[in-house]
Amino acid sequence: MKLPLAIFALLALVPILSALGVPLGGFVPLLLGRVMIFAIAAMSLDLILGIGGLASFGHAAPLAIGAYAVAILDAANIHDAVIVVPVAMAAAGFFATATGAVALRTRGVNFIMITLAFAQMIYFAAASLADYGGDDGYTLYSRTTVLGAKLLDGKAFYPTVLVVLFLVWLKLRIIAASRFGRTLSAIRQNRPRAQALGFNAFAVELAAMAIASALCALAGVLLANEAEFVSPAFASWARSGDLMVMVILGGVGSLHGAILGAFAVVMAEEALGRLTQHWPLLFGPSLVLAVLFLRRGIAGIGGRRD
Amino acid sequence: MTLLAVQLLNGFQLGMLLFLVAAGLTLVFGVMNFVNLAHGVQYMLGAYLGVTCASLAGGFWLGLLLAAMAAGAFGLALEWLIFRHLYARSDLDQVLATFGIIVTLNEAVRLLWGSAPLELPMPDLLSGSFMLMDGLRYPVYRIAITAVGLLVGLALAFLVNRTRAGMLIRAGASNPDMVNALGVDIRRLFRLVFGIGAMLAGFAGVLAAPLVSVEPGMGENVLILAFVVIVIGGIGSIRGAFIAAILVGLVDTVGRTMITDLSHAVLSGQAASRLGPALASMLIYLVMAAVLAWRPAGLFPART
Amino acid sequence: MLKQLLGGLTLSVFAFAAQAQDVKVTVISTLSGPQATLGEQIRDGFNLAVEQLGGKLGGLKATITVVDDELKPDVAVTKIRGLLESTKQDFVIGPVFSVVKAAIFKPVTSAGAYLISPNAGLSTFAGKACSKDLFVTSYQNDQPHSVSGQFATDQGYKKAFIIAPNYQAGRDALTGFKSRYKGEVVSEDYVPLTQMDMQSELAKIASAKPDVVFVFLPGGLGINFVKQYRQAGLTNIPVLSTFTVDESTLPAEGDAAIGFYSGTNWAPNMDNPANKAFVAAFEKKFNYVPGTYAAQAWDTAMLIDSAVKVAGTDHEKLRPALEKADFASVRGSFKFGKNHYPIQDFYLAQVAKRADGKLQTEIRKKVLTADVDTYAAECQM
Numbered sequence: 001m002k003l004p005l006a007i008f009a010l011l012a013l014v015p016i017l018s019a020l021g022v023p024l025g026g027f028v029p030l031l032l033g034r035v036m037i038f039a040i041a042a043m044s045l046d047l048i049l050g051i052g053g054l055a056s057f058g059h060a061a062p063l064a065i066g067a068y069a070v071a072i073l074d075a076a077n078i079h080d081a082v083i084v085v086p087v088a089m090a091a092a093g094f095f096a097t098a099t100g101a102v103a104l105r106t107r108g109v110n111f112i113m114i115t116l117a118f119a120q121m122i123y124f125a126a127a128s129l130a131d132y133g134g135d136d137g138y139t140l141y142s143r144t145t146v147l148g149a150k151l152l153d154g155k156a157f158y159p160t161v162l163v164v165l166f167l168v169w170l171k172l173r174i175i176a177a178s179r180f181g182r183t184l185s186a187i188r189q190n191r192p193r194a195q196a197l198g199f200n201a202f203a204v205e206l207a208a209m210a211i212a213s214a215l216c217a218l219a220g221v222l223l224a225n226e227a228e229f230v231s232p233a234f235a236s237w238a239r240s241g242d243l244m245v246m247v248i249l250g251g252v253g254s255l256h257g258a259i260l261g262a263f264a265v266v267m268a269e270e271a272l273g274r275l276t277q278h279w280p281l282l283f284g285p286s287l288v289l290a291v292l293f294l295r296r297g298i299a300g301i302g303g304r305r306d
Numbered sequence: 307m308t309l310l311a312v313q314l315l316n317g318f319q320l321g322m323l324l325f326l327v328a329a330g331l332t333l334v335f336g337v338m339n340f341v342n343l344a345h346g347v348q349y350m351l352g353a354y355l356g357v358t359c360a361s362l363a364g365g366f367w368l369g370l371l372l373a374a375m376a377a378g379a380f381g382l383a384l385e386w387l388i389f390r391h392l393y394a395r396s397d398l399d400q401v402l403a404t405f406g407i408i409v410t411l412n413e414a415v416r417l418l419w420g421s422a423p424l425e426l427p428m429p430d431l432l433s434g435s436f437m438l439m440d441g442l443r444y445p446v447y448r449i450a451i452t453a454v455g456l457l458v459g460l461a462l463a464f465l466v467n468r469t470r471a472g473m474l475i476r477a478g479a480s481n482p483d484m485v486n487a488l489g490v491d492i493r494r495l496f497r498l499v500f501g502i503g504a505m506l507a508g509f510a511g512v513l514a515a516p517l518v519s520v521e522p523g524m525g526e527n528v529l530i531l532a533f534v535v536i537v538i539g540g541i542g543s544i545r546g547a548f549i550a551a552i553l554v555g556l557v558d559t560v561g562r563t564m565i566t567d568l569s570h571a572v573l574s575g576q577a578a579s580r581l582g583p584a585l586a587s588m589l590i591y592l593v594m595a596a597v598l599a600w601r602p603a604g605l606f607p608a609r610t
Numbered sequence: 611m612l613k614q615l616l617g618g619l620t621l622s623v624f625a626f627a628a629q630a631q632d633v634k635v636t637v638i639s640t641l642s643g644p645q646a647t648l649g650e651q652i653r654d655g656f657n658l659a660v661e662q663l664g665g666k667l668g669g670l671k672a673t674i675t676v677v678d679d680e681l682k683p684d685v686a687v688t689k690i691r692g693l694l695e696s697t698k699q700d701f702v703i704g705p706v707f708s709v710v711k712a713a714i715f716k717p718v719t720s721a722g723a724y725l726i727s728p729n730a731g732l733s734t735f736a737g738k739a740c741s742k743d744l745f746v747t748s749y750q751n752d753q754p755h756s757v758s759g760q761f762a763t764d765q766g767y768k769k770a771f772i773i774a775p776n777y778q779a780g781r782d783a784l785t786g787f788k789s790r791y792k793g794e795v796v797s798e799d800y801v802p803l804t805q806m807d808m809q810s811e812l813a814k815i816a817s818a819k820p821d822v823v824f825v826f827l828p829g830g831l832g833i834n835f836v837k838q839y840r841q842a843g844l845t846n847i848p849v850l851s852t853f854t855v856d857e858s859t860l861p862a863e864g865d866a867a868i869g870f871y872s873g874t875n876w877a878p879n880m881d882n883p884a885n886k887a888f889v890a891a892f893e894k895k896f897n898y899v900p901g902t903y904a905a906q907a908w909d910t911a912m913l914i915d916s917a918v919k920v921a922g923t924d925h926e927k928l929r930p931a932l933e934k935a936d937f938a939s940v941r942g943s944f945k946f947g948k949n950h951y952p953i954q955d956f957y958l959a960q961v962a963k964r965a966d967g968k969l970q971t972e973i974r975k976k977v978l979t980a981d982v983d984t985y986a987a988e989c990q991m
Contacts, residue, residue: 102599113534444842
């Protein structure tokens with residue numbers, strides 16, 4: 001319990017420091033903002049991947065759905081989160097329910113591949129939306145407001161994202177500890193036994209996918225606002241891979257590990273990119289080493305899992 | 307009508323190329339239960355080594371031999387260095403580690419060979435072509451690839467179903483502990499399978515090089531297609547991979563054209579010219595989702 | 611994490627220490643991943659020019675930051691915004707691809723820097739949405755494609771078969787071709803961006819028997835097409851193209867590309883003193899034949915040099931100086947239209963082998979003279 005709180009405390013330090021007049025430069029809040037957005041997406045993936053054992057290779061799809069909800073409503077001149085967020089979450093939830101019903105028929109690697117297939121369909125569908133820029137993407141006219149307040153703009157952006165991250169983490173923890181969460185975990189550990197006990201494994205897993213997808217759409221809404229831009233690249237399979245890497249690297253099933261994983265991946269890109277143009281040569285091997293030597297991910301360093 | 311026949315031939319030939327890559331993948335996957343995303347970079351490495359070996363050795367054939375061997379050796383080195391520590395680990399750990407290898411090797415290739423695409427000329431022996439239909443010649447080289455695909459398929463089927471090593475491979479796939487207990491060195495068996503898989507991928511890379519652009523990242527497209535193939539075919543099944551490869555090849559050539567024409571027939575103007583290509587791009591994924599919805603374990607699952 | 615925070619701190623402190631009397635330029639380009647070839651040409655072309663100018667632009671010391679956009683729009687936005695917030699930049703040069711340009715346009719221009727694009731020439735910013743702070747030194751994206759359309763019309767080709775990848779730039783390319791082509795388009799094909807095998811398209815071409823083929827197949831797609839087109843023996847049908855046979859792909863296409871046509875605003879053999887010097891110096895330093903990407907990046911550096919010479923780093927004074935475009939372009943004549951996109955000549959070039967065995971595109975015919983893009987009229991600055 002200490003580690004997650006320490007993470008949030010550190011993240012909260014940034015706006016406090018800059019409010020006190022410490023010159024952090026523009027870069028630190030920007031990068032950490034990005035880390036937190038991806039952390040939301042990765043944490044939602046951790047619900048199905050870590051707790052539910054469902055390795056979705058298509059989690060960029062709900063991210064893109066959330067982002068495109070912002071873009072499409074932006075074109076219709078609707079900018080308030082009161083409408084944008086429910087639309088985004090409902091669309092992503094619906095997508096997960098429809099595709100999950102098919103995908104959950106499969107197991108293991110077939111599940112990985114079928115979720116990838118559905119995400120690719122979203123990618124190509126987004127690329128064919130000529131009214132929203134097709135492949136070139138769509139630049140937002142204006143950022144999303146919250147009941148008219150510009151909470152996703154300028155200095156307010158970082159604290160807002162932090163609050164969303166905290167709420168999503170809290171929500172996921174509550175879910176994980178609930179009867180539903182423990183059933184989901186039981187199904188991962190021993191599906192036949194859970195079914196023999198009378199649980200409807202399919203329904204539980206489908207519900208988990210819908211919840212994860214809807215929460216991930218939140219990250220999509222934030223990402224669209226951060227970049228003021230939306231493009232099919234948000235749904236690319238490489239992005240799905242990134243999210244998986246964040247979860248596994250951070251420590252599967254621990255939720256806050258996903259924050260650390262997102263931090264590690266975003267920072268590695270940035271910091272290694274500064275060192276050398278050939279930064280993947282450093283990043284790749286560190287992934288391999290992490291798998292070989294950090295068995296419980298970053299969150300598991302130096303002690304028991306809490 | 308001739309056009310359709312030609313397109314069928316094209317689809318079949320693309321399928322054979324895919325099969326060469328997918329065969330190794332499905333073996334490693336089915337036998338060792340090891341998710342090797344790095345299979346695609348083996349293919350890329352094969353193509354690059356092919357270019358270099360062919361220019362060093364002064365010919366395509368020697369280049370092909372050297373490159374396939376080098377790719378196999380490299381695969382074995384990876385297996386010894388990294389993969390063997392991962393057999394007992396979860397799918398996800400394997401995915402992450404092999405993803406790290408993709409990232410590393412793509413960049414290493416860029417560093418060593420530069421990011422500009424390279425060329426490997428066709429061997430003179432097979433550079434001829436014959437008239438296939440009015441105005442269209444068909445390279446002999448493509449026929450050769452098709453033949454090689456068929457041969458490899460037969461050889462693998464023979465190896466797995468008719469030899470002692472194949473019997474052990476099958477046994478190892480269904481119960482590795484038991485095979486180990488019976489005094490067979492399962493590690494050595496796995497290494498053999500892995501070496502064959504890596505060599506096949508590298509071999510396919512060299513064969514494809516005269517037809518396609520040799521560039522960093524060329525492995526990923528093929529990797530995804532190969533995964534689609536083995537998932538449709540049923541993991542671990544050579545027969546399944548063979549049939550699925552042909553299916554994917556046909557869908558990608560014939561199906562793509564047909565769906566565009568169809569959308570033009572059903573819809574009009576703007577809508578058709580947008581929907582057609584979008585559907586064509588998604589087509590193999592639609593096919594895969596449909597197959598898996600119908601048979602969740604693929605067409606010919608090796609394990610039940 | 612603390613270390614990273616401290617890293618950020620020291621970074622911003624360094625930013626404070628930077629000299630006031632220099633020109634700050636950021637080059638944002640795709641430098642990692644499979645698409646890096648074009649990005650490297652832009653970086654190399656720009657760096658060569660700055661080096662030739664003695665590390666200065668317009669007489670002031672040039673501080674150049676190179677940023678890799680990874681071809682991910684959101685990554686590009688974060689990197690560029692972070693950079694602009696920590697250090698004010700006078701110019702941002704780039705990017706290679708339209709998708710990145712659309713994403714970074716707002717962050718760059720709202721931070722008070724000029725965005726100068728040495729390659730991506732989106733139509734969006736050429737018309738109604740044109741900007742005082744954006745200059746494009748390449749072309750408006752439709753123009754090179756329309757060159758082939760015009761040429762096909764001039765030659766009296768009656769039936770054309772046209773192919774592009776299935777994405778926005780691909781659709782724009784075919785629209786560009788059709789805008790000046792008067793004959794019949796027998797088939798308009800879109801292939802997926804990841805397509806490896808062109809055999810299906812080739813069979814359709816053979817069966818449709820067009821008078822001319824027009825393709826826009828950049829990067830690996832073009833390489834596969836060119837090789838397989840030759841292998842299919844379709845030599846009797848001429849191929850017009852854009853960004854399919856250029857100096858970035860020719861080394862991989864090899865002799866198969868000889869004879870293919872390309873619509874362009876520049877080629878390495880263009881006959882003017884600036885260009886001869888540029889090509890010779892470029893090949894000496896980087897050991898490959900430069901393409902339009904490098905040439906346009908070189909021009910971009912020279913443009914900045916000419917403007918800073920007159921106006922220093924004063925943002926408002928720089929604008930008229932940039933608009934004048936008073937420099938010796940490798941394209942011979944160069945001037946800006948009122949939408950800050952170039953007004954220039956366009957040519958039909960053809961792939962040929964040089965005396966030293968390397969391949970390059972060579973100018974064959976001037977097709978369009980002082981061409982103004984069709985969106986310029988809508989621009990009100």
